[in-house]
Amino acid sequence: MTQTFGELDHPARLLMGPGPINVHPRVLRAMSVQLLGQFDPEFTGYMNETMALYRQVFQTTNPQTFLIDGTSRAAIEAALVSVLTPGDDVVVVNAGRFGLLLAEIAERCDAKVTMVEGEWGTVVDPQAVEDAVKRVRPRLVACVHGDTSTTMAQPLEAIGEICRRYDTLLYVDATATIGGMSVPVDAWQADIVTGGLQKCLGGPSGSGPITISDRAADHIFGRRHVERGLATPGLAGAGRRIASNYFDLAMIMDYWSDKRLNHHTEAASMLYAARECARVVLEEGLEARFARHAQAGAAVVAGVEAMGLTVYGDKAHKMTNVTAVVIPPGVDGDRVRARMRTDFEIEIGTAFGPLAGKVWRIGAMGVNARKHALLTTLAALEAVLRGEGYGFTAGAGVDAALGVFS
Ligand SMILES: Cc1ncc(COP(=O)(O)O)c(C=O)c1O
Numbered sequence: 001m002t003q004t005f006g007e008l009d010h011p012a013r014l015l016m017g018p019g020p021i022n023v024h025p026r027v028l029r030a031m032s033v034q035l036l037g038q039f040d041p042e043f044t045g046y047m048n049e050t051m052a053l054y055r056q057v058f059q060t061t062n063p064q065t066f067l068i069d070g071t072s073r074a075a076i077e078a079a080l081v082s083v084l085t086p087g088d089d090v091v092v093v094n095a096g097r098f099g100l101l102l103a104e105i106a107e108r109c110d111a112k113v114t115m116v117e118g119e120w121g122t123v124v125d126p127q128a129v130e131d132a133v134k135r136v137r138p139r140l141v142a143c144v145h146g147d148t149s150t151t152m153a154q155p156l157e158a159i160g161e162i163c164r165r166y167d168t169l170l171y172v173d174a175t176a177t178i179g180g181m182s183v184p185v186d187a188w189q190a191d192i193v194t195g196g197l198q199k200c201l202g203g204p205s206g207s208g209p210i211t212i213s214d215r216a217a218d219h220i221f222g223r224r225h226v227e228r229g230l231a232t233p234g235l236a237g238a239g240r241r242i243a244s245n246y247f248d249l250a251m252i253m254d255y256w257s258d259k260r261l262n263h264h265t266e267a268a269s270m271l272y273a274a275r276e277c278a279r280v281v282l283e284e285g286l287e288a289r290f291a292r293h294a295q296a297g298a299a300v301v302a303g304v305e306a307m308g309l310t311v312y313g314d315k316a317h318k319m320t321n322v323t324a325v326v327i328p329p330g331v332d333g334d335r336v337r338a339r340m341r342t343d344f345e346i347e348i349g350t351a352f353g354p355l356a357g358k359v360w361r362i363g364a365m366g367v368n369a370r371k372h373a374l375l376t377t378l379a380a381l382e383a384v385l386r387g388e389g390y391g392f393t394a395g396a397g398v399d400a401a402l403g404v405f406s
Contacts, residue, residue, distance in 0.1 A: 017349030053278035072196030075208025086110035097149035121313035126158035202366030296364035306400030
């Protein structure tokens, strides 16, 4: 039976969850630019430009700064599988869903995982990290910067200093903060940091920016085993071959270098998107962008608190760009989200694991970290909550948020 379907034709929904968010119009336009061959000098020129742009976004001088094709977790997986060999010790700093994801990926690399746990809604004390590092002497410490599941932002300066002191590599997942909160890779002394486009960078998911310090790159090149059909003599490292071909950072670094190793076919439209995301970020300026996200986040907090709602977690360590709001007793969280979508074309986020059904997550990221998007969202939330019988002073949330912008 032949099946036919119409062109994509959905309403313009305002995406105010923890990501994805609405894509910047310039990024959408960049994605519609015609393809080039992957070794066309014009295309390799774009690759080099993208590396230079992301060095600035990551606040680093690392030559090894490029894109992993795939969503953010592809970049995470590339980092962990390329560093860890079976039996290596890794310390995972965990206080949320994405810390657990790091542990899960490290376990799949057959690494020995030691967890340093914090309660959801808090961050982890660096002293606990130091105690674990001193005891275990791991190859790698792995940590999430902003864990969107809890909205907490883990301070990283002290952890970076600990890792240097004990000569341990530090990996950081900055998927949810890059482009919205400061991710000063060199100042943190972090060795590998990965991101994603679909949050504060204002692009679609499908490309994972990554930056790698020289010492991490040396370790990874020590495991270089170029695939048989491409290998030339003299390149193989002494270390154990990386367990994934697709995520083999030694080969991917050779692809992004002057060697132009023919590893994968670069996802050209995603590269155009990532390049444009970084151009937009840098044109605005990092500090201005962080300030805009902080103001937008403060407006969400002021708005929901004025409606009598409670912000979840340790506010002193909250990410600026995502706010978890406790669902008040007697209110059906899923029905509120459904009405936000069907009546107002606005999406806000649900939650996972221990927080499922307990909080909504409201994002203020990229093009949506702006007054009109936040006021519209808060006004809609007020209307829906009133309709659900939740009592508060009408207009209080919008007025409080307006106050933050005035
Ligand atoms: C902190 C963090 N890490 C990793 C991911 C996974 O990203 P992706 O779904 O793009 O693979 C997310 C997605 O929400 C995230 O918030």
